[in-house]
Amino acid sequence: MRTGSFQLMKSMNRSIILNLIREKGPISRAEIAKITKLTPPTVSNIVKELLRSEFVIETSQGTSKGGRKPTLLDINSNHFFIIGIDVGHVYVKFVTSNLAGDVLEQVRLKLDSHPNKQTMINVLKRGVHKLLEQSQLHVDRCLGIGVGMHGIVDNENGISLFTPAFNLRDIPVASVLEDEFQLMVKVENDVRAMTLGEAWFGNGDKQENFVGVNVGYGIGAGIMYEGQLFHGEANIAGEIGHMTIDLNGPKCDCGNYGCLQAIAAGPAIAERAVKELKFGASSLLTDMCGGDLDKVTGSMVHKAAVQGDEFSTRILHDTGRYLGIGLTNLIHTVNPTRIIIGGGVAQAGEFILSGVQEMIASKGLTQQAKETPVLSARLKENSTVMGAVVLILQEFFVRK
Numbered sequence: 001m002r003t004g005s006f007q008l009m010k011s012m013n014r015s016i017i018l019n020l021i022r023e024k025g026p027i028s029r030a031e032i033a034k035i036t037k038l039t040p041p042t043v044s045n046i047v048k049e050l051l052r053s054e055f056v057i058e059t060s061q062g063t064s065k066g067g068r069k070p071t072l073l074d075i076n077s078n079h080f081f082i083i084g085i086d087v088g089h090v091y092v093k094f095v096t097s098n099l100a101g102d103v104l105e106q107v108r109l110k111l112d113s114h115p116n117k118q119t120m121i122n123v124l125k126r127g128v129h130k131l132l133e134q135s136q137l138h139v140d141r142c143l144g145i146g147v148g149m150h151g152i153v154d155n156e157n158g159i160s161l162f163t164p165a166f167n168l169r170d171i172p173v174a175s176v177l178e179d180e181f182q183l184m185v186k187v188e189n190d191v192r193a194m195t196l197g198e199a200w201f202g203n204g205d206k207q208e209n210f211v212g213v214n215v216g217y218g219i220g221a222g223i224m225y226e227g228q229l230f231h232g233e234a235n236i237a238g239e240i241g242h243m244t245i246d247l248n249g250p251k252c253d254c255g256n257y258g259c260l261q262a263i264a265a266g267p268a269i270a271e272r273a274v275k276e277l278k279f280g281a282s283s284l285l286t287d288m289c290g291g292d293l294d295k296v297t298g299s300m301v302h303k304a305a306v307q308g309d310e311f312s313t314r315i316l317h318d319t320g321r322y323l324g325i326g327l328t329n330l331i332h333t334v335n336p337t338r339i340i341i342g343g344g345v346a347q348a349g350e351f352i353l354s355g356v357q358e359m360i361a362s363k364g365l366t367q368q369a370k371e372t373p374v375l376s377a378r379l380k381e382n383s384t385v386m387g388a389v390v391l392i393l394q395e396f397f398v399r400k
């Protein structure tokens, strides 16, 4: 592992100074000493090491009332980089990011429709090799690889325990990538990664207790509790997709009836629209699918709504209402300061959110519960991959 040169970050004072520079930079040595209450010589020595490690750079001169102007220190954001991977149902996205969370380069590979363990591992390796080639960055400057993966993930050991979409178990993601690239590798569930991405670079802002909800092929939640992701006893905390919303609802993949995701996830939106169209509802969708109702998708319903189709607008609003029932249950369980919705269905924005907010406002127990803000993910489709980047970033820095 290429961790030797980063060993210096382990010291408490170094870590405090490094994080202060990230939070307040550009900042002078004198100001660091003042804020940290460390002696100027101590600050000066640690800064010297940080400059040598190239985590920190000296930037333009600061302002001073008379006398010599102090040189300011800032994070050397572009010297090191991090690789983030988002393993979706159809595509795997690979990005390089600098330390400020800017995406530098991106690669997307398509998965086989029924990947096995080995083909899955091969795609991960191939994508990272391709990304490194394409970005022309030297692997020595890579701090590590973060992976966001759907399903149940053992984040401590970096193992994908179960992926419902591919029915694969126990993929040793971290150890395979560590062996191939000699880098630190961290793996997390995709929705928790999305929540982490929003916490650092999106709509999580300074919130310590909030929930990220992914609404795509399935529905899941990432719970941020006191600034940390909450995993539960066996990594299944936040699996809200299978909470029962309607006992008489449609059958879910899990075998039960009326689960939240059987009603409000992407495929369910299309199914509900098709069912009503078959009963003779009139909609732009009939033309858009060329008369073949099997071709109707959730995103097609959104496109029709954007074009002013009343039927599709109502379908999305109803979807929001069902989602709102699930989210009200979540509000009453963990009482977050806000809820951030990401994933494919979240692209429908206001069409969905209006229904969500309507339901929360009508069912919330207290005025505060009724007014729980619901926002779309600011990083949109990059939330998960940026959260994967944060898995590595947080080994060196603390959240601002």
Ligand SMILES: [Zn+2]
Binding pocket: 241, 242, 252, 253, 254, 255, 256, 259, 262
């Ligand atoms: Zn279910």
